[in-house]
Amino acid sequence: MPSKVEGWKSETYGNEVRDRLLEFAEEGWDSIPEDEHDAWFERFKWWGLYHQRKGQESYFMMRIGTPNGVLKPGQLEVVADVADEYARGPVDNPEFGAAVCDWTTRQSIQLHWIKLEDIPEIWEQLESVGLSTQQACGDSWRNIVGCPVAGKDTNEFIDAWPVAEELNERFKGNEEHTNLPRKWKVSVTGCSEGCGQGDINDLAFEPATKELGGEEVKGFNVRVGGGLARKEPRLSRSIDVFVTPDEAADVAAACSALFREHGDREDRFNARIKFLIDEWGTEKFRRVLDEEFVDGELKTAGEDLRDQYTYNAGHGEHGDHVGVHEQPDGNYYVGLSVLVGRMGAEDTRELAHLADEYGSGEVRITQRQNLIVTDIPEEDLDAFLDEPLLEEYSPDPHPFMRGSIACTGTEYCSLSIVETKNRMVRYARWLKNNVEVPSGVEDFHIHLSGCTASCAQPQIADISLRGMKTRKDGEPVEAFDVGLGGGLGENPQFADWVEMRVAADEIPGYVENLLAVYEQRREEGESFREFIARHEEDDLTGLAEPEETTYEDPYMHNTKMTWYPYADEDDMSASPAPTDGQGQSLTSDD
């Protein structure tokens, strides 16, 4: 029996949702029939709109998909304008103020507090410069990710940007691939460093060579079934297939069609392709793909470059794209650290102006929630680096500021157990001010995720934090499970979960103690990840003690029980939601 969501999707889904959504927007929030709320909110996701959590009814998170994280000249300023005008809620965030843009771990953009009535105007503005919210959420081809400097990287093996663009053009709005059993996340990597994070995507194209007709041809090996969610993390698995760049879209279509036909539509918890690969194995997947979904015969895998992967590999060479880097054309790209990926609309607009003034106007989003300004001539580099905005968003940040990632959390998200972004900001600042960085460490990854959905990709960090609860002095408080030693590279490794249910205010002390142990006991030249890998899992538990310190945490209470954790009157009953198009509270019949 198909799930309820499948029933709603079979009635209306995909492109056709847009017209209905525009009608609702025209007529106002109240025009959505109350007994159809769940069905419509599920469908709206396909157009990048996610209804915010309980207490914030009538407000939406809007996600804008930017393939490979590329914001073409002119686009970032429009994003800033839209955020400034429309992404304003009833109460400001105490760390970030009002109207912010979130850069996500899948190279997309998220805006919050979007009102239904404003969506037509927002779409008009975004689409006027080629931006789209289509398929940013929902059971569809999501934003395609890759090495954020594709086409501008001196370590590039093959330019993946045209492939990512082709996939985006072919599968956005494509009726044959509109209604998949679940989300479908695709990565295309062209560099020799593994920056596309193909290991954690449903479908991954990774650089490879193969001898064809006596010639060495550059292309991609195909892997399937990676993902981190629901305490069921999987690395993508090779299906022994090589494609040339020209063939990539056809094979991607075949994989997507196989998923459409064979993915589990009865149990959404079992629907991702990783579970089909678990059930079938890669040999059967390849055989069915070859026999039923591909014209012609699939090529066997080529020689991959995985032994060269340095990105997030734990050796410290290439943890991210922050800093000043030369492009093949002699210009430079500058990667800027954006703490927890959140930037105010004014700063976003200023950065767009700087990108115009010093570079080509292009800006790129990384999978570490940071931004890159590209195409800066060498002679303009110093002036760009002297810009005041770069004091806040630094190309040479402190290691704890540089490596911090956090998901959305209970501020807006239904799934999260704990507050995330503001807490991670406070953690990073406290660590910067109080903890000595072990010698040689320039980039230390702490990923904080509010729940098991793993949007902050906690399993591939030096220190992984996953939202939890515990009791302290008998009272329930927000807490974290702590994992250590995750990362990618030639031998990707998910973190071992070693300390469970640590109260949130004892995490900074734990990190301080852990880094002191690392500094004392590490061997010559041993990276943190190597140090952790040298220990048995049992020995990692108790390696350092959680401890209260001078760090103060204002979010220890159950932030999920509030309508907005930072409101003075935060009780659920004080919520102004739902509101009308002007933000005025609507009278409820309840």
Place this chain on the structure above:
Amino acid sequence: MVTSIHQLDDGAWVSVNDSREVNVSDLWLLARSDVCACEPSDFLAEGFVEVSAAHGRVEGRIAGQCIACGESGVTGWLELGRADPETGTFRPVVPESTHVPDRRRRLARPAATEELRQ
């Protein structure tokens, strides 16, 4: 009237009559459970796996973890609250009160809607 229930957004919450009523992240006090040996179990709700409704009584099975012993698992059926058959108004139970999961297996299915006309 129709009692319509769904678990949505990866089981993050339970909708009763198209209104978000029961969330993850609460601690449920379970007198006993199949998840662990603790009596009571201090159980963190991380996701709603199945939901059902009969005569206005809304029930669910919850995936989560006992924060006393750390054991993870899925509970038996727990009453989440009651929907008034006349008005549809939902009155949730108090998670911190003591609950006893029911091991029986009803004919429920994931994300099911059980419609009962009074």
